[in-house]
Amino acid sequence: MTSLYPLIILLPLLGAMVIGLGGLMSPAFRKNEGLIGALATAMVGIPFLLVAYAFFTFGGEKISIELFTWMQAGNLEIGFNYQLDELSLLMGMIVTGVGMLIHLYSIGYMHGDQGYYKFFAYLNLFIFAMNNLILGDNLVVMFLGWEGVGLCSYLLIGFWYSDMLKAEAAQKAFVANRIGDFAMLIAMFLIYQGLGSATEMVSLSFSEIIHHDFGDSTFWIALLVFIAATGKSAQIPLFVWLPDAMAGPTPVSALIHAATMVTSGIYLIARMHPIFEASPEVLAIIVVVAALTAVIAAFTAIAQHDIKKVLAYSTVSQLGFMFMALGAGAYITAIFHVMTHAFFKACLFLGSGSVIHAMEHMHTVDDPQDIRTMGGLRKYMPSTGTTFWISTLAISGIIPLSGFFSKDEILASLFFFGEGFDLYKVIYIVGMFTAMLTAFYMTRVTMLTFEGEERFPDEKKPHESPAIMTIPLWVLAALAVVGGFLGLPVFLGEELNWIGHGWLEHVIHSEHHHAIHEHAHANETIEYILVAASALIAILTVFFTRNFYSKNGLAADEKVKNFFGGFYKTMEGKFYFDEFYQRTIIGPFKWLGENVIAWCEEYIVDGVVKGISDGVANIGDVFKRLQSGLVSNYILIISLGVILMLTFLIFG
Amino acid sequence: MEFLTPNAYTYLSVAIVMFALGAIGVMTRRNGIIVFMCIELMLNAVNLSLITFSKMHAVAGAEGVPHPGANGSMLVFFVMCVAAAEAVVGLSIIIALFRNRLDIDINNVNIFKW
Amino acid sequence: MIATILFWVFAVLGVAGAIGLIFNQNPVYAALSLILNFFSIAGLYLSLSAEFLAAIQILVYAGAIMVLFLFVIMLLNLQDEPDVMKFDARRGVAFLLGLAFVAEMIFVFKDFAQRDVSGEYTFGKVEPIGEQLMTQYLFPFEMISVILISALIGAIVVARKYRHG
Numbered sequence: 001m002t003s004l005y006p007l008i009i010l011l012p013l014l015g016a017m018v019i020g021l022g023g024l025m026s027p028a029f030r031k032n033e034g035l036i037g038a039l040a041t042a043m044v045g046i047p048f049l050l051v052a053y054a055f056f057t058f059g060g061e062k063i064s065i066e067l068f069t070w071m072q073a074g075n076l077e078i079g080f081n082y083q084l085d086e087l088s089l090l091m092g093m094i095v096t097g098v099g100m101l102i103h104l105y106s107i108g109y110m111h112g113d114q115g116y117y118k119f120f121a122y123l124n125l126f127i128f129a130m131n132n133l134i135l136g137d138n139l140v141v142m143f144l145g146w147e148g149v150g151l152c153s154y155l156l157i158g159f160w161y162s163d164m165l166k167a168e169a170a171q172k173a174f175v176a177n178r179i180g181d182f183a184m185l186i187a188m189f190l191i192y193q194g195l196g197s198a199t200e201m202v203s204l205s206f207s208e209i210i211h212h213d214f215g216d217s218t219f220w221i222a223l224l225v226f227i228a229a230t231g232k233s234a235q236i237p238l239f240v241w242l243p244d245a246m247a248g249p250t251p252v253s254a255l256i257h258a259a260t261m262v263t264s265g266i267y268l269i270a271r272m273h274p275i276f277e278a279s280p281e282v283l284a285i286i287v288v289v290a291a292l293t294a295v296i297a298a299f300t301a302i303a304q305h306d307i308k309k310v311l312a313y314s315t316v317s318q319l320g321f322m323f324m325a326l327g328a329g330a331y332i333t334a335i336f337h338v339m340t341h342a343f344f345k346a347c348l349f350l351g352s353g354s355v356i357h358a359m360e361h362m363h364t365v366d367d368p369q370d371i372r373t374m375g376g377l378r379k380y381m382p383s384t385g386t387t388f389w390i391s392t393l394a395i396s397g398i399i400p401l402s403g404f405f406s407k408d409e410i411l412a413s414l415f416f417f418g419e420g421f422d423l424y425k426v427i428y429i430v431g432m433f434t435a436m437l438t439a440f441y442m443t444r445v446t447m448l449t450f451e452g453e454e455r456f457p458d459e460k461k462p463h464e465s466p467a468i469m470t471i472p473l474w475v476l477a478a479l480a481v482v483g484g485f486l487g488l489p490v491f492l493g494e495e496l497n498w499i500g501h502g503w504l505e506h507v508i509h510s511e512h513h514h515a516i517h518e519h520a521h522a523n524e525t526i527e528y529i530l531v532a533a534s535a536l537i538a539i540l541t542v543f544f545t546r547n548f549y550s551k552n553g554l555a556a557d558e559k560v561k562n563f564f565g566g567f568y569k570t571m572e573g574k575f576y577f578d579e580f581y582q583r584t585i586i587g588p589f590k591w592l593g594e595n596v597i598a599w600c601e602e603y604i605v606d607g608v609v610k611g612i613s614d615g616v617a618n619i620g621d622v623f624k625r626l627q628s629g630l631v632s633n634y635i636l637i638i639s640l641g642v643i644l645m646l647t648f649l650i651f652g
Numbered sequence: 653m654e655f656l657t658p659n660a661y662t663y664l665s666v667a668i669v670m671f672a673l674g675a676i677g678v679m680t681r682r683n684g685i686i687v688f689m690c691i692e693l694m695l696n697a698v699n700l701s702l703i704t705f706s707k708m709h710a711v712a713g714a715e716g717v718p719h720p721g722a723n724g725s726m727l728v729f730f731v732m733c734v735a736a737a738e739a740v741v742g743l744s745i746i747i748a749l750f751r752n753r754l755d756i757d758i759n760n761v762n763i764f765k766w
Numbered sequence: 767m768i769a770t771i772l773f774w775v776f777a778v779l780g781v782a783g784a785i786g787l788i789f790n791q792n793p794v795y796a797a798l799s800l801i802l803n804f805f806s807i808a809g810l811y812l813s814l815s816a817e818f819l820a821a822i823q824i825l826v827y828a829g830a831i832m833v834l835f836l837f838v839i840m841l842l843n844l845q846d847e848p849d850v851m852k853f854d855a856r857r858g859v860a861f862l863l864g865l866a867f868v869a870e871m872i873f874v875f876k877d878f879a880q881r882d883v884s885g886e887y888t889f890g891k892v893e894p895i896g897e898q899l900m901t902q903y904l905f906p907f908e909m910i911s912v913i914l915i916s917a918l919i920g921a922i923v924v925a926r927k928y929r930h931g
Binding site: 656657658659660661662663664665666668669670671672673674675676677679680681682683685686688689690692693696699700703704706707708710711712719721722725726728729730732733734735736737738739740741743744745746747748750751756 | 769770773774777780784785787793796797800804807810811813814816819822823826827830835838839844847850856857859860861863864865867868872875876878879880881882883884887890894895898899903906910913914916917918920921925
Binding site: 632635 | 675679680682758761762764765
């Protein structure tokens with residue numbers, strides 16, 4: 001069985017190649033949707049089974065898969081190596097499992113699309129890249145996956161590239177990711193510099209990195225890795241691409257922009273946590289940035305009318321929660337939230353896809369994603385509505401659904417991080433507030449979509465999606481319900497907290513985390529109060545919002561607007577981040593490009609090239625006269641050359 | 653009259669003068685056939701020098717070599733054969749040229765001019 | 767003594783033939799000058815005891831090749847080249863180059879004045895050359911036949927009259 005593990009990596013690549021090339025070459029293959037869908041799903045399903053086998057038979061020793069030496073130069077030797085340890089396996093379960101469900105869902109969702117084969121080829125390629133990212137044994141293979149998921153994200157956001165806006169959204173995502181990737185590259189250089197001072201071979205493997213003391217550059221490495229993570233995982237300042245990335249097909253939003261790719265930054269930081277442990281300043285930066293991101297995104301989500309935009313900002317906000325956990329040194333908690341979030345957010349996105357699918361088929365609605373034209377859909381789409389509700393309750397933190405446990409653990413980590421009233425206590429309050437906002441906007445979007453009066457033109461009724469789309473919804477909803485029990489609070493008993501004490505503890509050793517636990521242990525009463533408070537806040541908020549919206553319907557939005565007053569405009573304008581970047585970065589660069597660079601282009605770059613070509617042409621005009629075409633002239637010149645050579649040989 | 657007795661140097665001098673005259677002819681004449689004949693003259697001059705060297709080495713002799721200087725003579729033989737082949741092809745080219753242009757003045761043939 | 771006289775006679779005749787070649791206006795006369803030159807060279811070969819090559823020189827060169835030349839000259843009915851003796855820049859450069867070549871070569875070979883070329887030399891006879899051709903030089907000999915046959919075919923292809931259309 002162990003010898004089959006390379007297939008985890010290779011099968012998705014094979015699937016991408018077969019489907020992509022087959023679709024390019026053969027129109028008959030292109031039309032065969034069933035074959036393409038089954039093939040693509042199998043190419044993720046088999047790796048999922050393999051990962052599951054490895055997961056359940058895992059013996060505590062990490063499994064290494066060494067394929068071949070990739071590059072070798074000096075004391076650097078990069079191997080195409082993968083590792084299956086607790087963290088990789090958990091991420092692998094999420095990626096291949098959720099990935100498989102979303103492949104299944106896409107068979108129904110993408111039915112009849114022109115680029116059906118292309119979509120599945122990209123999707124398989126994405127799984128390949130993501131597997132590289134999470135299973136890579138060294139930083140370079142990880143980076144290959146890192147870039148690969150960025151590429152696939154670009155390809156899939158711009159999947160319907162004939163729409164200019166979608167193509168631009170893809171470009172925006174790519175450029176924002178490139179900024180983070182650049183930071184990642186510099187971090188890699190610094191790491192290599194740090195490791196290279198030792199004489200032995202450098203393989204840039206994670207085990208090598210986390211056991212090395214980088215001295216003064218630790219801070220910079222940690223900061224750069226975090227900046228890289230803000231790019232991929234959509235944190236301030238680079239989060240602006242994620243809401244726009246909703247231009248892609250909805251399964252893509254669920255897979256890439258909610259469950260897997262956007263969590264790669266969290267994975268990376270958890271993987272390299274000893275470096276962050278050694279630089280508390282960076283942890284403080286992370287926690288502040290994360291809290292800002294979470295609260296700003298939550299406020300923005302309240303004022304959005306596009307169902308996918310709400311979910312996108314919700315994702316940004318939840319990613320902020322994960323980074324808050326990282327910032328508190330609770331890496332395991334962050335991974336726990338990655339897992340639960342993957343379940344309920346994928347379910348939410350797929351549910352929204354199901355809704356959009358239904359609205360699109362009605363043809364009477366201008367924008368199939370606008371929640372103002374929905375309402376009362378649960379009657380027509382019971383499966384979608386119920387699963388959406390379950391996930392909404394999960395993300396809102398209703399006890400005992402999965403979101404409650406992971407979010408509560410994050411908040412507890414923040415609260416117990418230090419003694420007395422310090423930065424982390426402020427962050428804790430912000431986190432609590434954000435959790436309340438989360439419950440509010442998620443209940444709002446669910447109420448406006450599935451409950452209340454029907455606001456769509458009613459000559460044609462929406463219909464439930466086919467089973468191939470609802471089955472993944474139910475599976476994900478079930479996971480969203482039970483996922484939290486993998487990480488029950490420690491105060492209920494350490495052995496009940498499987499994810500931390502049974503599993504990830506072996507790869508992630510965090511001093512901060514220990515301190516947090518000891519703190520919490522010493523103050524069990526406070527902890528009980530905190531848990532009860534957060535559970536109560538969630539329940540009350542959901543209850544209040546549900547009543548508020550069921551009473552007022554769409555008019556409730558107006559009341560919210562009045563409540564926030566002038567601030568609502570800022571929320572609706574997404575806090576003007578895009579405009580700010582437009583003015584401060586893109587605008588000046590454009591000006592520079594149009595005025596200075598264009599001038600340089602014309603007179604310096606082109607000038608040099610044209611000057612050279614004109615000079616050569618002029619010289620040619622002079623010397624072409626030698627080519628008289630007269631044989632006797634040529635012979636004369638040849639003879640002259642012979643005589644000169646002879647003279648040189650004899651007298652020289 | 654001792655200085656008139658031919659030695660290798662006198663033979664070579666004759667060959668050199670003939671070669672130079674052939675080269676001058678190639679460079680100055682315009683009639684294609686005469687240019688061609690000048691080339692034949694140059695070849696013959698070279699042949700003469702080869703025979704001279706051949707004889708020179710034969711007279712000097714060499715240990716264990718059955719026919720010293722034989723290579724020179726054999727080379728002349730092959731040069732003659734190649735020259736014959738070359739003359740045939742060259743003359744047919746001249747005929748083809750004449751047929752196209754009714755003129756074999758090589759100074760009028762300048763299709764390779766820029 | 768007689769050998770010395772014959773050498774000088776042939777040498778002077780050869781150079782005279784060469785000069786006649788390059789200065790004759792009439793192509794036919796030029797060709798005849800070249801034949802004179804070839805005969806002289808054949809004589810010089812004889813004086814170097816290369817009897818076989820002297821015979822070949824007369825048969826192949828003076829006979830076959832020069833007859834071919836004359837045939838072509840007459841076939842094309844070529845005109846005289848009146849400005850042979852006219853002096854221009856190119857001609858001046860050509861003569862200077864020729865002179866330079868002669869001067870340099872004469873200088874290079876000045877040590878060869880000590881080398882003797884008189885005496886017996888049996889290799890110039892038919893038998894040893896034939897033997898060499900059939901043994902040591904067999905491959906080049908065969909190749910010569912290939913060259914000749916391809917030259918033959920090439921000449922026919924190049925010179926044949928194409929029917930238009």
